[in-house]
Amino acid sequence: MITPPALPEPVMAPTASEEPSFEAARNACKLCSPLGAALVFRGVRGGMPFLHGSQGCATYIRRYLISHYREPVDIASSNFSEETAVFGGAVILEKGLENVRRLYKPELIGVATTCLSETIGEDVPGLLKTYIGKHSREKDFPALVHASTPSYRGTHMDGFHAAVMALVSALAQGGPRGNRIAVFPGMVSAADLRRLRGIFSDFGLSPILTPDYGDSLDGPVWEEYRPIADGGTPVEDLRALGQTAASIQFGRILAGQAGPGDLLLERFQVPRYKLGLPIGLRETDWLYDTLAALSGRAIPADRQRERGRLLDALVDGHKYLQGRRAILYGEEDLVVGLASFLMETGVRPVLCASGSRSGRLAEALRAVTPPDQEPPEACEGADFAELEKAAAEWKPDLLLGNSKGYRMARRLGIPLIRVGFPVHDRFGAARLRHLGYDGALELYDRLVNAVMERAQDTNPTGYSYL
Numbered sequence: 001m002i003t004p005p006a007l008p009e010p011v012m013a014p015t016a017s018e019e020p021s022f023e024a025a026r027n028a029c030k031l032c033s034p035l036g037a038a039l040v041f042r043g044v045r046g047g048m049p050f051l052h053g054s055q056g057c058a059t060y061i062r063r064y065l066i067s068h069y070r071e072p073v074d075i076a077s078s079n080f081s082e083e084t085a086v087f088g089g090a091v092i093l094e095k096g097l098e099n100v101r102r103l104y105k106p107e108l109i110g111v112a113t114t115c116l117s118e119t120i121g122e123d124v125p126g127l128l129k130t131y132i133g134k135h136s137r138e139k140d141f142p143a144l145v146h147a148s149t150p151s152y153r154g155t156h157m158d159g160f161h162a163a164v165m166a167l168v169s170a171l172a173q174g175g176p177r178g179n180r181i182a183v184f185p186g187m188v189s190a191a192d193l194r195r196l197r198g199i200f201s202d203f204g205l206s207p208i209l210t211p212d213y214g215d216s217l218d219g220p221v222w223e224e225y226r227p228i229a230d231g232g233t234p235v236e237d238l239r240a241l242g243q244t245a246a247s248i249q250f251g252r253i254l255a256g257q258a259g260p261g262d263l264l265l266e267r268f269q270v271p272r273y274k275l276g277l278p279i280g281l282r283e284t285d286w287l288y289d290t291l292a293a294l295s296g297r298a299i300p301a302d303r304q305r306e307r308g309r310l311l312d313a314l315v316d317g318h319k320y321l322q323g324r325r326a327i328l329y330g331e332e333d334l335v336v337g338l339a340s341f342l343m344e345t346g347v348r349p350v351l352c353a354s355g356s357r358s359g360r361l362a363e364a365l366r367a368v369t370p371p372d373q374e375p376p377e378a379c380e381g382a383d384f385a386e387l388e389k390a391a392a393e394w395k396p397d398l399l400l401g402n403s404k405g406y407r408m409a410r411r412l413g414i415p416l417i418r419v420g421f422p423v424h425d426r427f428g429a430a431r432l433r434h435l436g437y438d439g440a441l442e443l444y445d446r447l448v449n450a451v452m453e454r455a456q457d458t459n460p461t462g463y464s465y466l
């Protein structure tokens with residue numbers, strides 16, 4: 001009798017408890033580092049972002065920026081090939097810079113490095129120095145600035161901060177102290193940048209916003225094609241940063257690291273103020289008190305009325321929001337500002353997540369939490385797989401974050417209030433408002449309406465009057 005061979009052990013699907021754990025990020029809650037730098041360089045008048053690396057990186061970043069801002073965004077690239085990756089990109093960098101100068105006639109070229117050029121250890125500062133030595137006496141030679149932005153070492157926010165630091169470090173010059181204020185707003189919406197300009201001018205102050213893409217990425221319709229959109233901080237203003245009366249740097253996370261305000265203080269003794277992003281009552285009060293002290297003027301009556309309207313809305317809307325739970329994710333400084341505001345509305349932010357790893361998120365959240373409340377749980381280096389798992393456990397009523405959380409929100413059936421970057425599945429992302437009393441009011445209306453809409457959508461009979 002022939003004995004049949006033993007059958008191999010069947011491979012069974014793992015049970016939930018045996019599910020292999022993942023060490024790798026799955027759909028990371030962050031974007032690529034040179035993207036943040038490109039955004040900053042588009043916030044300089046006549047500024048052209050230039051990536052030293054592969055063309056695919058420029059295409060990916062362009063696609064993200066265009067789908068969010070719905071404006072043309074050109075990003076030049078030195079166009080690495082296999083050969084360049086082996087022998088270095090000196091030749092193509094020079095050729096690329098020449099092409100950009102000829103085609104765009106920029107006032108500034110901001111060179112950001114991609115993963116590939118960083119991995120091969122390209123000496124970009126040295127290459128740019130050689131290029132400047134060779135060409136700087138030519139007519140209309142632009143300012144050249146370099147930001148090191150390897151994506152494997154940071155997020156789009158790190159690239160953003162690196163580019164702001166590069167602008168200040170390369171361009172700011174000392175001189176007689178003027179009365180302008182250097183303002184480092186962080187990565188906020190184009191509409192928020194325009195609002196900030198208005199807030200400063202209400203106090204008779206003239207800000208130098210670095211960067212300012214309030215017009216270049218949300219401008220009027222063009223009669224004819226132009227290579228670089230109008231708007232942005234003029235290069236001469238960037239040079240004058242060392243002569244400003246004071247600097248204001250927004251962001252409680254940024255406050256814990258060496259920022260552009262610190263650089264101006266160290267090099268030119270410009271007095272420095274570090275504030276949280278002015279979202280909601282307390283953080284906006286802090287900004288207005290600072291501006292009143294700097295200008296010697298009282299808070300304008302219009303702004304006080306705005307504050308009153310926000311307070312009134314918080315009273316009217318508390319019955320819809322009180323006790324709701326929210327999960328927030330996105331850029332760390334934005335998440336901290338939003339958490340601070342939500343705690344004023346009666347919503348409990350239970351979890352605040354970001355793809356960044358500053359090591360300061362928990363501390364910043366504790367700092368904005370009133371003494372009688374629990375600080376939200378902080379999660380750094382987050383990805384959307386983790387977030388979805390956490391959301392299934394926390395069972396929040398609201399999610400606040402960018403469009404990358406849409407699928408998670410849809411699967412869980414939780415309303416997603418779109419904030420931050422990217423917002424490419426809604427129209428008008430450049431005009432989303434968060435800052436100042438009126439920005440908070442707009443955001444508050446969206447929060448309350450999301451809760452009402454969900455109640456209408458999920459109740460079998462619906463509601464017509466809530």
Ligand code: SF4
Nearest residue numbers: 032057060114115151
């Ligand atoms: S390779 Fe690096 S720089 Fe290029 S798109 Fe990917 S993450 Fe960004």
